[in-house]
Amino acid sequence: MNISSDSEYLKNLGQLVIDQLIAYRSRSMTGADKVLELKPFHELDNKLGLDKFVQQQPISVQEFQQFLDLYLHNSMHIHHPRNIGHQLAPSRFPTVLADMIVSAMNNGSGLYEMGPSASVVERWVINWMLNKIGWSSDIGYQASGVLCSGGTMANITALSAARNLASPSTWKYGCNEQQVILTSAESHFSISRAAGILGIGCDNVITIASDDTGKLLVDDLSKAITKLQDSDKKIVAVVANACTTSSGVYDDLVAIAEVCNKNKIWMHVDGAHGASAILSEKYSHLLSGIELADSVTWDAHKMLQTTSVCAGALFKRSKNIDAAFTGSAPYLSLDEDCDYPNQMRRTIECTKPAIGLKLYLTLALLGEGEVASIIENLYQKALGFYDIINTRDEFECLCKPESNIICFRIAGKCRDEQKAIRNRLIQKDGFYITETEVNGDHYFRLTVMNEATSSSDISTLLDLIIGYGDLGGNNDLID
Numbered sequence: 001m002n003i004s005s006d007s008e009y010l011k012n013l014g015q016l017v018i019d020q021l022i023a024y025r026s027r028s029m030t031g032a033d034k035v036l037e038l039k040p041f042h043e044l045d046n047k048l049g050l051d052k053f054v055q056q057q058p059i060s061v062q063e064f065q066q067f068l069d070l071y072l073h074n075s076m077h078i079h080h081p082r083n084i085g086h087q088l089a090p091s092r093f094p095t096v097l098a099d100m101i102v103s104a105m106n107n108g109s110g111l112y113e114m115g116p117s118a119s120v121v122e123r124w125v126i127n128w129m130l131n132k133i134g135w136s137s138d139i140g141y142q143a144s145g146v147l148c149s150g151g152t153m154a155n156i157t158a159l160s161a162a163r164n165l166a167s168p169s170t171w172k173y174g175c176n177e178q179q180v181i182l183t184s185a186e187s188h189f190s191i192s193r194a195a196g197i198l199g200i201g202c203d204n205v206i207t208i209a210s211d212d213t214g215k216l217l218v219d220d221l222s223k224a225i226t227k228l229q230d231s232d233k234k235i236v237a238v239v240a241n242a243c244t245t246s247s248g249v250y251d252d253l254v255a256i257a258e259v260c261n262k263n264k265i266w267m268h269v270d271g272a273h274g275a276s277a278i279l280s281e282k283y284s285h286l287l288s289g290i291e292l293a294d295s296v297t298w299d300a301h302k303m304l305q306t307t308s309v310c311a312g313a314l315f316k317r318s319k320n321i322d323a324a325f326t327g328s329a330p331y332l333s334l335d336e337d338c339d340y341p342n343q344m345r346r347t348i349e350c351t352k353p354a355i356g357l358k359l360y361l362t363l364a365l366l367g368e369g370e371v372a373s374i375i376e377n378l379y380q381k382a383l384g385f386y387d388i389i390n391t392r393d394e395f396e397c398l399c400k401p402e403s404n405i406i407c408f409r410i411a412g413k414c415r416d417e418q419k420a421i422r423n424r425l426i427q428k429d430g431f432y433i434t435e436t437e438v439n440g441d442h443y444f445r446l447t448v449m450n451e452a453t454s455s456s457d458i459s460t461l462l463d464l465i466i467g468y469g470d471l472g473g474n475n476d477l478i479d
Contacts, residue, residue: 248405253289
């Protein structure tokens with residue numbers, strides 16, 4: 001059977017997928033199952049039976065349903081109220097629609113003629129982000145940017161532009177000098193990766209001391225810059241966090257910008273998670289000074305409620321991103337004199353999906369005010385959950401949360417004990433939380449991404465942790 005020509009078969013499969021996804025989402029939201037039922041890899045491989053379905057073509061609708069049931073059940077239930085782990089938004093209807101449209105059309109957004117509508121939408125989304133940061137063309141900025149497949153790609157893009165400005169010949173001839181990037185130890189690991197990829201070297205990411213909560217110490221930054229200026233090392237950029245991935249705190253962007261401006265150093269703000277707070281009247285002060293940066297990374301698939309992945313690499317001066325990547329491809333229409341944008345000039349990705357539609361439809365159908373309200377609600381919930389944790393004598397919180405990330409630990413318990421407790425919470429009790437280290441200390445880490453997560457959920461979580469802590473946190477907990 002040629003399934004491409006069997007409209008009834010395709011219709012039945014499509015309806016089955018829609019029905020199953022609606023049921024999966026609804027069941028996840030009720031908290032009926034565990035957030036994650038983590039089977040050993042080889043056990044799950046055997047259970048899914050992937051070889052069988054490929055060899056038997058085409059599989060029946062019933063067999064497809066069997067596969068989809070297994071696939072959904074053995075996945076992380078992002079919409080579950082007790083999923084308080086990673087920084088992924090529970091998918092919402094507008095962005096799911098966008099994914100359907102983008103996948104069905106399969107237009108690219110790197111080259112205008114490969115996706116004209118996609119290119120126009122991406123330009124609109126980029127301009128919306130630039131305006132929120134304060135880089136509006138209406139007040140004289142010639143800012144620009146590009147959408148990327150995630151914050152890591154956006155950070156690499158931004159640091160590529162910074163490196164090429166600091167050492168213009170490096171792109172063509174390679175690096176013939178020692179280049180460095182300055183940031184705090186709490187920066188996302190993609191900064192180190194970017195340094196490695198760009199040939200700067202991950203060992204040339206110089207970590208500046210941070211305070212007890214993970215905020216970069218600006219005085220230490222100034223001292224490090226002064227010391228480097230007396231050496232033969234060239235500073236490519238300073239990377240500030242808004243906010244840190246581990247503890248969710250915001251660096252002092254105004255003070256860091258003052259240091260960078262004084263020393264004529266590129267300032268990049270990794271706002272992958274926390275830049276979205278700029279939409280909130282209540283929390284936008286946390287981003288004071290972001291407009292003083294040279295570049296910003298901003299993920300939409302975290303707090304802006306889109307599906308993965310959609311991130312902006314944003315630049316105060318468009319000439320810097322335009323110079324980041326050069327090269328020619330005779331099979332592509334990259335006419336410099338054309339009156340339409342070809343984002344392929346500005347991105348590592350040649351084949352780039354039309355990810356701008358995710359954010360555009362979210363803003364168009366949910367509304368910017370609703371997205372801002374969700375952000376505020378999640379930040380407020382984190383403060384409320386912090387109060388619950390902080391009133392319990394058995395726990396120590398790293399700090400009062402500035403975002404929707406909370407770090408806490410059991411007083412007197414070591415890293416291994418807490419890791420064993422976390423494993424038990426995931427495998428036996430249906431919670432999903434993460435762990436982190438800040439300044440060498442181990443913490444449980446909660447990221448409040450779901451508005452359905454309640455104070456009752458947090459109280460239950462704490463009771464379970466204390467119960468396991470009383471058992472000594474031994475590794476038998478994970479059996």
